[in-house]
Amino acid sequence: MLDPKLLRNDLAGVAAQLARRGFVLDTSAFAAIEERRKAAQVHADRLRAERNANAKAVGFAKAKGQETSGLLAAGEALGAELTAAEATLQGLLTESLALQLGLPNILHSSVPDGRDETANVEVRRIGTPRQFLFEPKDHVAIGGPLGMDFEGAGRISGARFVVLSGALARVHRALVQFMLDMHIRDHGYRETYVPYLVHANALLGTGQLPKFEQDLFAVRGDPGFYLIPTAEVPLTNLVRDQILAADDLPKKMVAHSPCFRSEAGAAGKDTRGMIRQHQFDKVELVHIVRPEESYAALEQMTGHAEAVLNALELPYRVIALCAGDVGFAGAKTYDLEVWLPSQGKYREISSCSNCESFQSRRLQARWRNPATGKPELVHTLNGSGVAVGRALVAILENGQQADGSVRLPSALAPYMAGMTELR
RNA sequence: GGAGAGGUGGCCGAGUGGUCGAAGGCGCGCCCCUGCUAAGGGCGUAUGGGUCAAAAGCCCAUCGAGGGUUCGAAUCCCUCCCUCUCCGCCA
Numbered sequence: 001m002l003d004p005k006l007l008r009n010d011l012a013g014v015a016a017q018l019a020r021r022g023f024v025l026d027t028s029a030f031a032a033i034e035e036r037r038k039a040a041q042v043h044a045d046r047l048r049a050e051r052n053a054n055a056k057a058v059g060f061a062k063a064k065g066q067e068t069s070g071l072l073a074a075g076e077a078l079g080a081e082l083t084a085a086e087a088t089l090q091g092l093l094t095e096s097l098a099l100q101l102g103l104p105n106i107l108h109s110s111v112p113d114g115r116d117e118t119a120n121v122e123v124r125r126i127g128t129p130r131q132f133l134f135e136p137k138d139h140v141a142i143g144g145p146l147g148m149d150f151e152g153a154g155r156i157s158g159a160r161f162v163v164l165s166g167a168l169a170r171v172h173r174a175l176v177q178f179m180l181d182m183h184i185r186d187h188g189y190r191e192t193y194v195p196y197l198v199h200a201n202a203l204l205g206t207g208q209l210p211k212f213e214q215d216l217f218a219v220r221g222d223p224g225f226y227l228i229p230t231a232e233v234p235l236t237n238l239v240r241d242q243i244l245a246a247d248d249l250p251k252k253m254v255a256h257s258p259c260f261r262s263e264a265g266a267a268g269k270d271t272r273g274m275i276r277q278h279q280f281d282k283v284e285l286v287h288i289v290r291p292e293e294s295y296a297a298l299e300q301m302t303g304h305a306e307a308v309l310n311a312l313e314l315p316y317r318v319i320a321l322c323a324g325d326v327g328f329a330g331a332k333t334y335d336l337e338v339w340l341p342s343q344g345k346y347r348e349i350s351s352c353s354n355c356e357s358f359q360s361r362r363l364q365a366r367w368r369n370p371a372t373g374k375p376e377l378v379h380t381l382n383g384s385g386v387a388v389g390r391a392l393v394a395i396l397e398n399g400q401q402a403d404g405s406v407r408l409p410s411a412l413a414p415y416m417a418g419m420t421e422l423r
Numbered sequence: 424g425g426a427g428a429g430g431u432g433g434c435c436g437a438g439u440g441g442u443c444g445a446a447g448g449c450g451c452g453c454c455c456c457u458g459c460u461a462a463g464g465g466c467g468u469a470u471g472g473g474u475c476a477a478a479a480g481c482c483c484a485u486c487g488a489g490g491g492u493u494c495g496a497a498u499c500c501c502u503c504c505c506u507c508u509c510c511g512c513c514a
Contacts, residue, residue, distance in 0.1 A: 004472095041473060045483045052483090055495035059441035068494080075494030243433080243470095364471095368433095373452090375470075 001361045002103055008034060017106045020323040022115055030099060037092040044085040051078040101210055105358040107323055108295070108332040114322030120335070121322065126306065127315030129339045134402045138342030139393040140273040142400050143168060146422050148274070159271070160263065160278040162389075167422050171395070171408065172281070174415035175388050176256050179283040179308055183385055187304045189254035189285065194234035196257060197225035202237040205363040207329035207355075214264045217278075227260035231284035232382040239288050239365040243375045249367055250297060251288040254385065256281065274389045275347065281388035287381040290367065291357070294379035295332070298354040302334045305350040305385045311411040314394050315339040317346050331356045336386065338394045349390045352383030396422075 007014055007030070015025040054075045061068045112121045140148065147168040153161035164172050183189040197219060203209040203226055208216060219225040228234060235253050244251070259282050263269075270276035285304060287297045302318065309316045321333040330353035337346035357377040360366070366375040399407040405423035413420060 038473080041483085045473065048484085049482055051494080055493095056441070058494050062441080072494050079494070245433095373468095 001100055001358060002106065003357070003361065004100065007100065014103075014106065018104065020107055020111075020113065021104055021326070022324050023104055025103065030096075033092060033096050033099065037089070037096055040085065040089040040092050044082065044089045047078060047082040047085050051075065051082055054078060098210075101204075104328045105326075105331050105355065107326060108354070108356075110320075111326060111332050112320060112322045115324040117322075117325050119322040120325055121320045123318040123320050123334070125315075125317040126310065127313070127339070129315050129341065130398060132341060136341040136397065136400060137404075138273065138340075139396040142396045142404065142406060143274075145404060146396075146406070150273075157278075160276065162274050162277060167416075167419065168392075170416060171412065171422065172388060172392055174412045175391050175395075176281060176283060177415050178311075178412055179385060179388075180254060180256055182308060182311065183254040183283070183285065183304060186307070187252070189252045189304075192235060192238075192253045192255045194228075194231055194238075194255050194257060196228050196234075196260075198228055198233055198237070200224065200226065202233055202240075205240055206233050206236050206359050207362070208233065211328065215262055217260045217262055228257060229261050230259050230282060230382075230384075231255040231257035232286060235284060235286040236288075236359055236365075236380050236382060237363065239360075239378065239380075240363040242365055244288070244365075244367040244378065246290075246367060246370050249288060249290050249378065250293065251286075253286045253288075254283060255286075256283050256388075258282075274393050277389060280390075283385050283388065285352075285381075285383045285385040288365070289379050289381065290369075291376070291379045294354050294356060294381060297379075297381055298332060298334070298352060301381055301383045301385075302336070302352045305336055305352060305383055308386050308391075309336065309338060309349070312391065312395060312409045313411075314391075314398055314409075316349070327351075327353065329353070329355045329358045331358065336384075338390065339398065340394060341397050341400075347390070349394065350384040350386040353381060355380045355382070 002014065011025075011027050011031060015027050018025050054071060058068050058071045058075065061071060112119065114120065140150070147164055147166035149163040149165065150161075152163045156163075180191060184191050200209055203216065208229060216229055217227040219227065234257075235255055238253070239251070259280055261278060263276055263278065266276055274280075285301055287294075287301055289297045306316070306318070316336055316338045319335040319337055321330075321335060326333045333351060333353040335348050336350035336352070338349040339345075340347050356379050359380045360377040363380075365378050365380070367378050368374070369376045395409065396406055399409070399421075401407060401421075403423075405421050407421050408416060408419065410420070
């Protein structure tokens, strides 16, 4: 959510900022609601003050044994008037909030202009794609004989699911352990285990709701849970309604979790293989930081995700997303794209975003700034470190050999009982 | 799932219809005093919102959440959430 004060004081400026994303803010509609809200709030506050004063007068009068019927009648009238005024105000507040919840974050000035992914900017390219002496196969063809089973998954759950078995399942698990260990040992993260079912409120806090409900899986039943689309949701919500001490920052958390996505808007996209699934595993990084440190933290976090790809010997590039491609809650985003030989191109495997105070404002996640002594909003960042399924895909495709076997990166050996290849 | 107890400020804790945003304590900050230290004394110390160009001031809200009763609710009633204890069941 954007700062309501900013919205009130510089509506045109906000509209101009959001226009970079291609988002059209209806300023006149917003200004109109705001004007009515202001009047309604002043009116309701005034009535309430009158009612309170009147009620106090009743107390005094009774204490002195005086006649109170006149005051009681006045109180009753004020009460009725106030009830109506509050209903009006509530309606306007609801309307205004709904509008505000639909607004995406304001982009950082360093975000390049552009409408869609074609305008994204490559920041750096690491590693060299391997030259194959044979026609490289895709991960589905390589994985099949090794225990990657889409048919079995289809019988159980339908399209966009996979069953892994044998050594392949073990590599999948090894990747998780390897990534977690690296982040807690080398990068200073606190390992965290989180719920996979969350309340709507948690999703509102991180920005998936109310706008993107169609991307989520909802669980039937009384408490009305949603399956998490990423561990960013529970991790970031950990600081909801907290006032953190300055010493508590930065907070760096890492969690492994399955992620569940309906992929409602992706019909027909990446239907083959493990690239786009309803369920996939991910190791997620979250930083909770002081505002002045958030952009340094974004570089740091991106570096942590890169370290995983480096250790796995995967060629990749770092992309700065352009204005039109940055997600709803992000102020700036770097994507990491890994080389996939079968497609002859780089594909997203990690996304690292600084959300500034967009999420913390919804979460009321604050810290006490020693400089002011006041609670102020923290900045939140999240990034994949990295997507496990796609890492597995990349390892299979980049490590494949002519005979159908797959050479494993040595970093995984400790987690594979010394196994160096899959065959 | 059954029975019971409870949720008040950074923390502890008092408060069963009126001057209670809330006693007292702890903690924290500033000051005073004591040649250091310990002890002592004074003052201050919630959050959000509105009004305002801004500050001050003023106003409103908040005692787990949401409704209700009432001129007036931390206090009474209802619903829900959470915590704890015992029992049952289970991993």
